[in-house]
Amino acid sequence: MEAESTLEATTLAVDWGSTNRRVFVLAADGTVLETAQDDRGILAMDGSGFAAEAASMRGRWGDLPMLCAGMVGSNRGWVDAGYVSAPASLAAIAAAVHWVEPGHTAIVPGVSRDGNGRADIMRGEEVQLLGAAAAGLVAADSWLCQPGTHAKWARLKGGDLVDFTTAMTGEIFAQLGRSGLLADGLDGTVQDGADFRAGVQAARGGDLLARLFGARASLVLGKRDRTDQASYVSGLLIGSDCAARLDSDFADARADGVDVLASPALGNLYLAALDELGCAARLVDSHAAFLAGITQIWSLLK
Amino acid sequence: MEAESTLEATTLAVDWGSTNRRVFVLAADGTVLETAQDDRGILAMDGSGFAAEAASMRGRWGDLPMLCAGMVGSNRGWVDAGYVSAPASLAAIAAAVHWVEPGHTAIVPGVSRDGNGRADIMRGEEVQLLGAAAAGLVAADSWLCQPGTHAKWARLKGGDLVDFTTAMTGEIFAQLGRSGLLADGLDGTVQDGADFRAGVQAARGGDLLARLFGARASLVLGKRDRTDQASYVSGLLIGSDCAARLDSDFADARADGVDVLASPALGNLYLAALDELGCAARLVDSHAAFLAGITQIWSLLK
Structure with missing residues (x-):
């Protein structure tokens, strides 16, 4: 043997x-x-x-x-x-x-x-x-993001976890898709593209509650195809999450870049949103x- | 006869x-x-x-x-x-x-x-x-708000409806109360008070997705009583709605005041939020x- x-x-x-x-x-x-x-x-x-x-x-x-x-x-x-x-x-x-x-x-x-x-x-x-x-996998001093139902944003310094923020991004998207005014169209495929990025840009003003209703109004008025609705609304939510972070505790991440710990499917949407907001980011194997x-x-x- | x-x-x-x-x-x-x-x-x-x-x-x-x-x-x-x-x-x-x-x-x-x-x-x-x-009931030139499932904010000029914005404020609150991470405590009574106003103040930064998760974290860490959770989360949502309006198309309403078309129960919460944000408002019989x-x-x- x-x-x-x-x-x-x-x-x-x-x-x-x-x-x-x-x-x-x-x-x-x-x-x-x-x-x-x-x-x-x-x-x-x-x-x-x-x-x-x-x-x-x-x-x-x-x-x-x-x-x-x-x-x-x-x-x-x-x-x-x-x-x-x-x-x-x-x-x-x-x-x-x-x-x-x-x-x-x-x-x-x-x-x-x-x-x-x-x-x-x-x-x-x-x-x-x-x-x-x-x-x-990331620098000892770094800005990390873990997208998901409850997205985590963490600051590491000297390898320690010094502060973090959680956003309900994924859960709100799931709830909107299950029932209510916006559910129509949210069963579609979410993908990076013009609609996703338009959602990210619309999120910049920090007025998520009105932008969400506006997504429905655009559908009713024939301004957006039903097949593009999920990408747009996902862009609104992920964009709101990313923009709020870059406007507050993650402001310095604009210079340093963000490490995104996620599967490629979801992680690439965060990379696209951060790119749209002028922040470099890369995927890390979670x-x-x-x-x-x-x-x-x-x-x-x- | x-x-x-x-x-x-x-x-x-x-x-x-x-x-x-x-x-x-x-x-x-x-x-x-x-x-x-x-x-x-x-x-x-x-x-x-x-x-x-x-x-x-x-x-x-x-x-x-x-x-x-x-x-x-x-x-x-x-x-x-x-x-x-x-x-x-x-x-x-x-x-x-x-x-x-x-x-x-x-x-x-x-x-x-x-x-x-x-x-x-x-x-x-x-x-x-x-x-x-x-x-x-209101001036020909006025700023109006109709709170509700889909809250309307309208600008009247010369008695005409010149522009408006809708926010999903009430629907999001209802959805959060039905299921998911935040449902625990949202069956409580919503009332104006310290917790409602703390929610309004926390909403000012425009970071609703993170503030919502923070509401849950505060409960888990024993920083807020369960009986106060509904008032705080309502304050977060109504505060987000009002603050976004006063920061954008309703900026001039700060000087003129807002007419709120609503039942007293819901209308008074909007009056409290607008007051907390430094804007005068009054109830109008809808x-x-x-x-x-x-x-x-x-x-x-x-």
Whole structure:
């Protein structure tokens, strides 16, 4: 028999969100031996059954130490893992993990910020954000954006997460598409192009509530084709998000550029909006960032 | 028998909206002899049955001429009565009414505006707006606001409707309360007070998407009581609407004041928000304004 250069699995890292769950089976040196994604997010758990799920994962991949991040650590998850206050480092997060079973099963806390008249929270995104810097995927001082249902915008300095802002961009788009005045046409394909960019430009004035109604009026008056409506409204929302950021706490990102942690489909829309607003941006691999972050936290726990 | 000073019914004026219908039985001099309100709005009609509904009203109040306004004239109503372009006068609207049955049943058209990069439409509100000026309830040159699901802001000059903007304020609040991240707490009572006004102030920066998420974060971090959440979020939305208007096409309303056509409950929230933003405002009776407008249009038809 030939010798195989196999690596042994030593850790299970679980990105356990509201809707999806992604398991990474890791070797001691951080190599990913296997990944699996399913829809066993916390909403599918119905607030219980987490221990059985963990046992099931260990039944499949071995009785390994398990480090979980994401909404699994919320008050609707396995256990409320609390929040670390920003500025936050990977070391501070590692020091605050919640041990479900000491040395065997841990949950990463979220990060909160409060001050200057506003409060904000994240849970799960911090692993990606800090991991991106730890892995050298972004500079230690950088401006990051994670588009999504609740889009996160984060400032890193010296590799630490010093401040962040969350916008309801994706959720509002989903709600408008489900029912109400604007639903007609929002089932169409969203793509970068003249309509998307017209939406971004219309968003610049900061008058989202009126621009949204105007999108409907344009359809009724025959000023826009129904097939272009989803792109325009997406441009309005993503443009509102990006423009508000560049007008406030992300003002200096215009000079430095923004790193967008996202899948290409959604990430490229943010790149287009930022480009339309005169800000350079580039895509960063969000899975690689998560892996780097969770591996780093695990190494700090040992 | 004593002689009674009774007036004879001569016209039926119908404010026929999406959800509600209000009938005014009028004498020749405009006196309201009777009013009736029900939930036979156009959504209850399911796109048909309008002729039967009209016959039913005439069966109750007499075979009188009938003038209808509102969503009954939309493409989901009895018949699409089209739009008159702003600037629009009562005379222009009267000249463009759609006769379902000549001399007997008419539907008032809506008003559209298009230019300077935005399109907008209204249907039904124009009767109130122009009626308010015709009746002297507001000055011939004035700034008007009609709060609601789709809040209208209109500029009158010389008694004509010269321009307007619609904001999705009420609909977004309703959608956020129905489902999603912010629904928790939005079933509470909305009232003017410290939380409502804090929402108005937070809205000033024009960053609604982030402020909405921040409202949830404040609740999670224990920075706001659940019972105050609806007032704060309402303040955010109404404040966003008012601030955007005062920062753009309604900038001169700061000096002149705004006339708010609304029921006291909703109207007073807009008065509070405008006050918080340094703009004087007062309530105007919207039913009286509608009556004045519809009576005037009818007199121009005869």
